[in-house]
Amino acid sequence: MSVVDTDSIDAIGLDKEAKRIFLTIIDPLTWDDKNVHLFTLQEKINTYLHFIDSGELLTAMPESEGCDIAIELILKHMPSDEAIGFFDKTMQILFDKGIVLVFGPNKDTGYVEQQS
Numbered sequence: 001m002s003v004v005d006t007d008s009i010d011a012i013g014l015d016k017e018a019k020r021i022f023l024t025i026i027d028p029l030t031w032d033d034k035n036v037h038l039f040t041l042q043e044k045i046n047t048y049l050h051f052i053d054s055g056e057l058l059t060a061m062p063e064s065e066g067c068d069i070a071i072e073l074i075l076k077h078m079p080s081d082e083a084i085g086f087f088d089k090t091m092q093i094l095f096d097k098g099i100v101l102v103f104g105p106n107k108d109t110g111y112v113e114q115q116s
Contacts, residue, residue, distance in 0.1 A: 003027040006043040009051055012061060020068040021061065023048050027073055031080035038086050045071065045090065052099070073103035078111040 001010045003025055011024040025044055029037045048071055051057055057064055071094065079087065091101045105111040 001026065003029060003037075003041055003044050006040060006047055009048065012057075014061065014063060014067070018068070019066065020070055021057070021064045022070050022072045023051070023057075024072045024074060028076040030077050031083055035082060038083060041073075041086075049097075049099075068100065069098070070100040070102055073101065074106055075103060076106070076112050078105075079103070 001008050003010075009023060010026045011022075013022040013024065014020075015022065025041075025048070027041065029040070031037050052069060057069075073087075087101065087103060094101045
């Protein structure tokens with residue numbers, strides 16, 4: 001699954017020590033001038049919010065009760081300036097709901113643009 005599967009959750013993980021649930025979005029798309037990628041990402045994040053707000057997260061993972069929640073966005077490509085602006089706004093909206101947004105490249109490979 002990936003960001004293009006806007007109606008599904010890509011991955012869920014639990015860091016028991018930190019008491020944090022990670023809802024991960026896998027994003028292999030390149031950034032485009034028409035912002036189709038951003039609109040797709042927005043739809044995906046809305047799906048994740050519905051998953052949390054509707055109680056589906058607790059149903060799927062009862063051990064998530066009382067844990068912090070983070071939406072983790074794993075990007076293949078370095079974000080555009082428009083994407084960074086979107087992330088800034090989205091971080092604040094999510095923070096107001098008690099959800100953290102973290103994003104970046106795959107920790108093992110980095111962004112595609114940085115690979116040699």
